[in-house]
Amino acid sequence: xxxxxxxxxxxxxxxxxxxxxxxxxxxxxxxxxxxxxxxxxxxxxxxxxxxxxxxxxxxxxxxxxxxxxxxxxxxxxxxxxxxxxxxxxxxxxxxxxxxxxxxxxxxxxxxxxxxxxxxxxxxxxxxxxxxxxxxxxxxxxxxxxxxxxxxxxxxxxxxxxxxxxxxxxxxxxxxxxxxxxxxxxxxxxxxxxxxxxxxxxxxxxxxxxxxxxxxxxxxxxxxxxxxxxxxxxxxxxxxxxxxxxxxxxxxxxxxxxxxxxxxxxxxxxxxxxxxxxxxxxxxxxxxxxxxxxxxxxxxxxxxxxxxxxxxxxxxxxxxxxxxxxxxxxxxxxxxxxxxxxxxxxxxxxxxxxxxxxxxxxxxxxxxxxxxxx
Amino acid sequence: xxxxxxxxxxxxxxxxxxxxxxxxxxxxxxxxxxxxxxxxxxxxxxxxxxxxxxxxxxxxxxxxxxxxxxxxxxxxxxxxxxxxxxxxxxxxxxxxxxxxxxxxxxxxxxxxxxxxxxxxxxxxxxxxxxxxxxxxxxxxxxxxxxxxxxxxxxxxxxxxxxxxxxxxxxxxxxxxxxxxxxxxxxxxxxxxxxxxxxxxxxxxxxxxxxx
Numbered sequence: 001x002x003x004x005x006x007x008x009x010x011x012x013x014x015x016x017x018x019x020x021x022x023x024x025x026x027x028x029x030x031x032x033x034x035x036x037x038x039x040x041x042x043x044x045x046x047x048x049x050x051x052x053x054x055x056x057x058x059x060x061x062x063x064x065x066x067x068x069x070x071x072x073x074x075x076x077x078x079x080x081x082x083x084x085x086x087x088x089x090x091x092x093x094x095x096x097x098x099x100x101x102x103x104x105x106x107x108x109x110x111x112x113x114x115x116x117x118x119x120x121x122x123x124x125x126x127x128x129x130x131x132x133x134x135x136x137x138x139x140x141x142x143x144x145x146x147x148x149x150x151x152x153x154x155x156x157x158x159x160x161x162x163x164x165x166x167x168x169x170x171x172x173x174x175x176x177x178x179x180x181x182x183x184x185x186x187x188x189x190x191x192x193x194x195x196x197x198x199x200x201x202x203x204x205x206x207x208x209x210x211x212x213x214x215x216x217x218x219x220x221x222x223x224x225x226x227x228x229x230x231x232x233x234x235x236x237x238x239x240x241x242x243x244x245x246x247x248x249x250x251x252x253x254x255x256x257x258x259x260x261x262x263x264x265x266x267x268x269x270x271x272x273x274x275x276x277x278x279x280x281x282x283x284x285x286x287x288x289x290x291x292x293x294x295x296x297x298x299x300x301x302x303x304x305x306x307x308x309x310x311x312x313x314x315x316x317x318x319x320x321x322x323x324x325x326x327x328x329x330x331x332x333x334x335x336x337x338x339x340x341x342x343x344x345x346x347x348x349x350x351x352x353x354x355x356x357x358x359x360x361x362x363x364x365x366x367x368x369x370x371x372x373x
Numbered sequence: 374x375x376x377x378x379x380x381x382x383x384x385x386x387x388x389x390x391x392x393x394x395x396x397x398x399x400x401x402x403x404x405x406x407x408x409x410x411x412x413x414x415x416x417x418x419x420x421x422x423x424x425x426x427x428x429x430x431x432x433x434x435x436x437x438x439x440x441x442x443x444x445x446x447x448x449x450x451x452x453x454x455x456x457x458x459x460x461x462x463x464x465x466x467x468x469x470x471x472x473x474x475x476x477x478x479x480x481x482x483x484x485x486x487x488x489x490x491x492x493x494x495x496x497x498x499x500x501x502x503x504x505x506x507x508x509x510x511x512x513x514x515x516x517x518x519x520x521x522x523x524x525x526x527x528x529x530x531x532x533x534x535x536x537x538x539x540x541x542x543x544x545x546x547x548x549x550x551x552x553x554x555x556x557x558x559x560x561x562x563x564x565x566x567x568x569x570x571x572x573x574x575x576x577x578x579x580x581x582x583x584x
Contacts, residue, residue, distance in 0.1 A: 127517075130507055173383075183427075187507070235477075241497060
């Protein structure tokens with residue numbers, strides 16, 4: 001992967017190239033060894049030109065090969081992973097390169113007006129919304145249901161930014177306190193500035209291989225054991241936002257494939273999607289299938305890297321950064337590093353099974369992948 | 374791959390030549406990856422000054438005229454007349470606001486229209502201290518809320534999980550920010566007839582319904 005930064009002095013092509021080159025070098029392969037390429041990136045509007053998926057063709061060595069772009073909003077990072085797995089599982093391909101990138105520094109002066117355009121144009125846009133509204137609305141509903149206070153939720157930012165201090169590519173690793181979060185400016189209450197992940201540039205690449213090829217490439221392969229995807233209705237004002245049921249359903253699909261019946265006991269590393277502080281808890285609730293459990297684990301300190309249920313040991317989107325599609329794939333890459341024992345200072349002891357999840361669109365996409373060492 | 378392998382000599386050899394030269398010439402092979410602000414403070418050779426780096430600016434000048442479609446057109450006409458309309462699915466019995474001509478649960482056509490009194494309660498709310506442009510800070514926060522309309526909520530009997538509720542996002546006014554509560558009863562405040570133009574803004578806002 002490349003560095004995640006608020007602005008990288010590279011084009012999308014150059015970022016993709018860097019991530020792909022590192023990935024292939026690590027595997028000891030060259031572009032000619034790859035059978036197909038799956039790429040992922042968020043809306044074209046960030047780059048300001050259409051069919052931007054094509055910028056990944058050359059830098060990933062994809063010309064004259066099957067090439068596809070996957071797009072499921074913010075869930076794209078894990079969506080490309082699932083697509084990469086399909087390619088291999090279908091038996092058609094032996095080695096598939098999966099790459100996701102985002103360059104959010106193009107829109108000037110900020111990407112925020114583009115985010116706003118996800119609102120429905122006739123009934124919602126006239127109210128003059130900004131993206132943070134929906135998160136604040138969802139967060140408030142979640143706090144109400146489980147009687148949570150801001151102090152507890154702020155600990156997610158403290159934990160993740162501290163974890164990111166050990167991530168060599170992180171944008172916002174920092175030692176902060178709960179007080180810092182609470183005293184940062186209120187944007188849309190209950191969301192404060194430090195509750196939010198940054199906009200970022202960055203790219204991540206992973207190589208997927210069939211069983212016999214994987215064993216030739218490395219002694220420590222990490223296997224995709226289960227995948228799941230689910231989408232909820234876009235009429236989000238008709239839904240109860242306090243529990244992401246769609247993430248629960250996606251997780252159940254993945255667990256069924258992986259033979260997992262008790263996720264809390266059987267999974268060693270969790271990488272839920274954390275673009276906002278409460279989101280990590282919200283999603284972890286659904287990954288565990290128990291509404292309200294995640295905040296309790298957080299309170300007991302079990303979500304720390306040295307706790308019983310390490311969550312976002314990478315530093316997550318809050319710490320490492322949030323180049324939309326690349327952020328989701330960064331979480332899968334973290335599973336690879338953790339489960340193959342290559343996570344360095346971030347290493348969680350005895351990590352054999354991990355789950356990564358990404359989320360997106362108008363509070364409706366759940367994408368889940370379970371990996372095993 | 375976990376270690377910082379970037380920009381070793383071997384690695385630089387693999388980069389496109391122009392990019393490599395840029396990094397080497399400006400000492401960025403060591404510095405590269407720090408935040409952009411740091412890089413801005415570096416002395417640059419003429420060709421790689423920031424002015425030259427940002428090669429193009431453009432705006433996409435494009436306006437949209439969204440078609441409301443049959444269901445929403447009916448709804449908007451209703452708003453202009455001061456009536457809140459929804460559709461009702463004869464299969465699952467749900468009241469659909471925003472209205473649609475099909476039920477996504479039953480995947481069947483929906484043609485029954487119902488009028489709702491507009492009485493609602495707060496499903497969730499937030500206090501927006503920033504404007505549509507996040508750079509603008511508001512002196513007084515806007516109260517943004519998701520409102521669920523009375524008697525339209527469907528929930529599971531056991532866990533009381535809400536499966537569906539007819540609802541809209543709108544603003545609450547005539548209420549102090551600290552007084553808003555989830556579950557609070559509200560009612561719509563309509564714009565004067567002559568100002569209505571068939572828009573969601575024909576409902577000026579919602580206000581507490583009192584007891």
